[in-house]
Amino acid sequence: MASHRVAGRKLSRYRDQRVALLRGLVAELIIHERITTTLAKAKETRMLAEKLITHGKKGNFANDAIIRLHHRRLAMAQVPNTGVVKKVFDDVSVRYAERAGGYTRILKLGPRNGDAAEMAIIELV
Numbered sequence: 001m002a003s004h005r006v007a008g009r010k011l012s013r014y015r016d017q018r019v020a021l022l023r024g025l026v027a028e029l030i031i032h033e034r035i036t037t038t039l040a041k042a043k044e045t046r047m048l049a050e051k052l053i054t055h056g057k058k059g060n061f062a063n064d065a066i067i068r069l070h071h072r073r074l075a076m077a078q079v080p081n082t083g084v085v086k087k088v089f090d091d092v093s094v095r096y097a098e099r100a101g102g103y104t105r106i107l108k109l110g111p112r113n114g115d116a117a118e119m120a121i122i123e124l125v
Helices: 015-032 039-060 065-078 082-095
Strands: 034-038 104-111 118-124
Touching: 015 034, 015 039, 015 082, 015 118, 034 039, 039 065, 039 082, 039 104, 039 118, 065 082
Parallel strands: none
Antiparallel strands: 034 118, 104 118
């Protein structure tokens, strides 16, 4: 039975495990720019990655130093990895400066051999 206004997938994990998993997936996506995972994890990763890149854009192109620092801190709170945040602010946000959202693409691969889980590739556009 589906409930209304319940966002996100549980991914068969407790909250702390789920947060750690998604942070790791987003970090790997930013570093490698393309990862293979299950479709459900890819859809959840997309949401966090898009928000992270938006923080990078707002932080890079803001006129006020306080706003730039604020968005960098928000990004660090989301993915506490300085290398990833640095890449988002220095490379990725500049690449998507003219783009108004839709920074990722999900390509379905079909079922996995072992357990028939639906697999997908998520990549930066």
